[in-house]
Amino acid sequence: SYELTQPPSVSVSPGQTASITCSGDKLGDKYACWYQHKPGQSPVLVIFQDTKRPSGIPERFSGSNSGNTATLTISGTQAMDEADYFCQTWDSSTAVFGGGTKLTVL
């Protein structure tokens, strides 16, 4: 079965750029999405179709996807961005999620 691999944790200082990677076999040939998940809340879509932001998502969130890796980049990271982030794609009509990355804003 298809697997997506994310680093368990990423740390960033306020105002700096955070990059969270998501790796999968030929992931660049598929579309990737990213979800922000804060404790006690429902997940929120922050990136879809590799690079697109839903309305209401700040411009500091951006995405890319090429080769075997999709990347979520948060520029000028704020304390409110501290959360778990999950990548997701589709393989053989099955949704696949990465294991999640805990973003800590120090």
Add this chain to the structure above:
Amino acid sequence: VQLQESGPGLVKPSQTLSLTCTVSGGSITNTNYYWSWIRQPAGKGLEWIGRIYTTGSTNYNPSLKSRVTISLDTSKNQFSLKLNSVTTADTAIYYCAGVTYTTSSNWFDPWGQGTLVTVSS
């Protein structure tokens, strides 16, 4: 569109877990969406359970397919999840979600608030 899960928070082992998702602010027959269930065990990642189209057609996660049924009730603007023969491994927060789709891509948005289901005797 808003989604809200409902159902028992406690299920005994070997029994059937049943949850309902009520869709408000729009019709469940809106062809811009299909509908899905996702779960998250404590301390673990998200796991897709399955999806149902407005036609009633379904797809399930192969790992759960033998135990899962997702159905649609258009008269109540709801869709439901049944997972039978549950074990403690099925203890999780269960989310319902709307899935926006195009000819080439799908994404989960919006999500319900989630409901915790514990499997215990």
